Amino acid sequence: MKKSTKLLALFLAVVMLSSSICFGANAVLIGGETPYVNVDDDVIPTIIVPGLFQSETKYYDENGDVALDANGEEYKMPFFMDTTMEIAGAALQDALKPILSMVVNQEDKEQQAAHAVADILSETLMGKQKLDETGHFINDIRATEYNDCYRDLSKHDKETIFEHFPLEYYTKHAGEDKLYVFSYASLDNMIDIANKLYDYIQFVKEDSGYDKVNIVPISQGGSVFVALMQIYEQKGRSMADDFVKIVFAVPALNGSTLVGEILEKGLMDDDKELYKEMLPALLGEEDYLGYLINIVLRFLPNADVNNILDIVFDTFIREYAGYSTALWGLCPVENYPGARENYLTDDCMAQIAEQTDWFYNAQLKYKDYLLKAADEGVQIFDIVDYNVPLLRIVDSWDVPSDGIIQIESTSMGAYGIANNVKLPADYVPTHSNCTDPENHDHSDPHGLIDPCTALFPETTFYFFEQSHESSASNDVFMKLACSIMMDSNFTSVHSYPDVFPQFNGARKTKNLMKDIDEMQKYDKSKLSSEDKIELEESIMQATDMLDNTIIDNDEEAAAKTRFYAIRDKIVDAENGVTEPENPTGEKENTAYLDFSYALKDLIYILSELFYILFGGNGFSDL
């Protein structure tokens, strides 16, 4: 038993990632009505460079119209998948027979099932976004471009942007005309994206009338920025001519170990992890689907399931994902030579390899490029999360990380041993980039990482146990980024330590703000005076909590509990039925969920039992 759950895990991880990107709710600003820092009279415009699948991207037909699926609806990003009926139809037609034959015979003859499953899965996920040998989409796949400041965009575009980037605090205090958003299709051609970003920066300077701008590369936007820096170098231009501040937010400056290890070594090889822990961990402890899959997999012949998944995995990268140079941009330098050997040596990959080699060169030099920019006067900031393990699909899942990207990449070199492992008492750093070690205390209150080994310890902020994909749901994370952009006096972690300290915590407040906003607009005339007072006081308590930028999880929990108690009481009384939204992600006491928890428990027990009885073996191997 080696890889039988691997690709499935990868597939689920991709689906999970893609489903976590859209918050859905239109955020509002509660707390922060008064700015925490000095807002410049004349704020310099900021360009946002989005992360993976954060740009609205559409699939266009040959007439240049948005393509419609069999139900007459627009194909939805990130995968532009056909309707479930079509996928199921294709699966039944092509894969059912070989799979049944495999189950009956306990053997996959001529690997027919393997190839059928590989083709369907790959085509389902990547078919519409297939790329050619030069790394360009074969179909017309494009991100919506925003060739105006935020103020002048359509309502739809504004909402789409704020779904991903709740920047109300910024637009309220800096003005909607000071915000610009770059966009790109996440699997597109890296060099094209970086060149377009270069042009966009020149456009914003012209459109806004400012000779320099601020820029905020987020997550995958960090890897785009690495390519951009090499373009500045090749054009012989200084970044100081265009930028006042670069504010990185959880940037993939040296890719992600998740992508790198998958390309270099394949998925994790550990029976115990795979069978017992990986899928539940991937799907969340609350979700029984992982346990269910663990059980189902045991009914398939092991060797052949291995084979199927190896072939699926190989097909997926070799024929589809491997042509995306933007995806290659997420491969760390340590993994690139091995990954290149695996996937880029065939003749048909020569043009891809030429481009990814170009990017690899940029990645090797990214710190030099940044130091040069800093020397020339560009102020460089970085905001990162830490102490969240990577998805358990690669060997190095416990490397210090934010759940998606290792901290070495996001922080430009902060040292740590593993998540939840403290630095030893006799820890001696290999080097320190602190500019004034005598007078600065950069120590992590949790003792896990050393920010002084990072490239810019004076301007890098850390959010403990904040997960990468929820960064935008942490209002303090967003307020910090916005404050740096709006205040020319905000120059380092020493500028406002009582408001924005170097180390802060995790919180999820985006839905809370939306729910408070709703209750503020609620017609309170029908309420008893007691409920009305409690509602108002709970909103005040929550607003105070939101106004406090020093994260205190007890304060957060108390405010949420009080607010949702009265909110739910009012909503329940109105509806007569218990059907509140679930904004805090806490368990709800509805019959449906009780049932699913029971089911989850049952499946969990079965999964555990099978593991104890059979170890890492499938039934047919016994």
Ligand SMILES: [Zn+2]
């Ligand atoms: Zn220092």
